[in-house]
Amino acid sequence: DSGVTQTPKHLITATGQRVTLRCSPRSGDLSVYWYQQSLDQGLQFLIQYYNGEERAKGNILERFSAQQFPDLHSELNLSSLELGDSALYFCASSVVTSGVGGEQFFGPGTRLTVL
């Protein structure tokens, strides 16, 4: 158990809909990262937040957005969903944002299926 929790575990929805994925980082971790894992694209970094502020952006679509709240939990919002958005979405957290030694701890993921 990494200490990172994600809800829900599974999500099934229809095209055009909007969903929210939730992540609670490990106690004390200020950085939260979101990744998407799909069969064709592999594991891709989406976005990082540090103590409530956006710090880095990867291959995140404009239809997707995220935020980190004062209690440090984070939400990833996916809207106008398409079939291709079906994937496993991981959240990770780390204690540091500067330097490269900070290990990222991954949650169990949310599996999104768009029908």
Next chain:
Amino acid sequence: AQSVTQLDSQVPVFEEAPVELRCNYSSSVSVYLFWYVQYPNQGLQLLLKYLSGSTLVKGINGFEAEFNKSQTSFHLRKPSVHISDTAEYFCAVITPYSGAGSYQLTFGKGTKLSVIP
């Protein structure tokens, strides 16, 4: 931009046999390399990391990896695998982001290790 190539998508190996999972990276600057493991229906777990210093890095569960700058490789090895090592293994590199100390992990496509009894 940095990238990671995992040369084998699937590697079957018999129990107690040695295994090597290959990873090559491309970068024109200093690199920081990682191996993660993903067991079925679980998140990723860090196996080991290379930041600097000794090129031979030891990780958890008996795995080790060797950083080879001249060959731009970071292959993962285990001398004797167990059934419980069946999982998907990801090589990753730090991609510095043009922000205040931010960085992101760039992953390879993964190698599925299947240990055969």
